[in-house]
Amino acid sequence: MTDDLSRRDFLHASGLGLTSVGALLSQAGRPYRPEPGKRIRMAVVGGGFGTQFQWHEHPDCDVVAVTDLRSDRRARLQKVYGCKTAYDSLEDMAVKARDVDAVAVFSGALDHVKHTKLCMERGWHVVSAVPACFTLAEAEALKELKERTGLRYMLAETSWYRQAAILARALHRKGAFGRVFYTEAEYYHDRGDLKKLASDKKSRFFDPDGSHSWRWGFPPMHYPTHSLGFVPGVTGERVTRVSCLGWGTGDHPYLTDNAYGNRFWNEASIMQTDNGGMVRCNVFWLCAAHGERAQWFGDRASLYMTKGGLHDTQLRFRTKGDTPTMFDLPEQSGGEIAVPRYWESDMLPEAMRHQSGHGDSHTFISAEFINALLEDREPEIDVYEALAVTVPGIVAHQSANRDGEQLAVPQFRSPK
Ligand SMILES: NC(=O)c1ccc[n+]([C@@H]2O[C@H](COP(=O)([O-])OP(=O)(O)OC[C@H]3O[C@@H](n4cnc5c(N)ncnc54)[C@H](O)[C@@H]3O)[C@@H](O)[C@H]2O)c1
Structure with a gap:
């Protein structure tokens, strides 16, 4: 939000008060500050x-x-x-x-x-x-x-820097949700074309020499980060236990002949977090839906991503009881707010303030990595966060192969 006009537009679109917007923008992430002399x-x-x-x-x-x-x-x-x-x-x-x-x-x-x-x-x-x-x-x-x-x-996890996720993270840091006890996070990658593409030698499922690419039969839960980016990436929770089920039809070579022994098109799991919270986390390859989205349920307020599309523009919320100021809409207990256009704020260097891939996340990933090196600090999605959004899925697939047996998730924490 760089000028008065865009700030006014934003306020108008969101129905938020100036104080609240200022706080959300300033708490949404660090501003870019040039480091003289370093490249x-x-x-x-x-x-x-x-x-x-x-x-x-x-x-x-x-x-x-x-x-x-x-x-x-x-x-x-x-x-x-x-x-x-x-x-x-x-x-x-x-x-x-x-x-x-x-x-x-x-x-x-x-x-x-x-x-x-x-x-x-x-x-x-x-x-x-x-x-x-x-x-x-x-x-x-x-x-x-x-x-x-x-x-x-x-x-380079894209769901972490979707504009809606940046807002959810800022709200969580403000304590707006109260205690988040349940999150639903999902990644559906099907444009209705999977079975067609799976027989098309020019598709992403084949390498140029005609052999299967790494994507052929890839176990869904081994690709969990676009869902789990909304969990450690928003609430900071760690998944400690998981039970997962898989669905496969057994009638397609994608499932009967792949390098992973994977039998499932889709996997759905229920996870427990280190603060006692519950997470329903799905990854589907074959379904009539598409996108990356989440909803966070707290004991004071809840937030719903309305779409999981390229550029998310709206969030729905519900508040209850003693949370009148959460969205500065004291008279309302629910409604819609515009997702802030963080991509045009000073969180990014000026040349990068444009829309980009996966919910405008690509410029944020690019800037955060370079800024971390310039500032000699760990990037926000460091190795521990990276493992926190990847490892629970690996264990989830093991659980699916064992008919949903609940399994412990190993923790990879910083020694500091
Ligand atoms: N939203 C997201 O975060 C998102 C979206 C798409 C892809 N991805 C990830 O990005 C990665 C790349 O995806 P893709 O679709 O381009 O995959 P791809 O398999 O089409 O491309 C990988 C490329 O790496 C090259 N490569 C492999 N070994 C190499 C080596 N030793 N030296 C030089 N080049 C080498 C290959 O030639 C190939 O062109 C994947 O791991 C995928 O999971 C993430």
């Missing part, structure tokens, strides 16, 4: 999703190298980031590249820990695509790697 030299691995971030728009960052195994994707990376230097592989880059500070690892989901290890042992900070890891052994290894090297690690 970050960034490399990018992976020319698919890895082309969708804004490292190059940050005023204190240069993309100095890119790499992909595929020449078409290397060229795409070079074009997007205006970068002259491209390597044939990360392995090649690790041998030859000089003057790199940090790497964005956007290779396929099974390679994240392997590639993060290669980078960190080379002395490079890492921001990794989700999920953080695929197995519990990898989770251990990632924590050990980060603590041994002392380098910065961030997970």
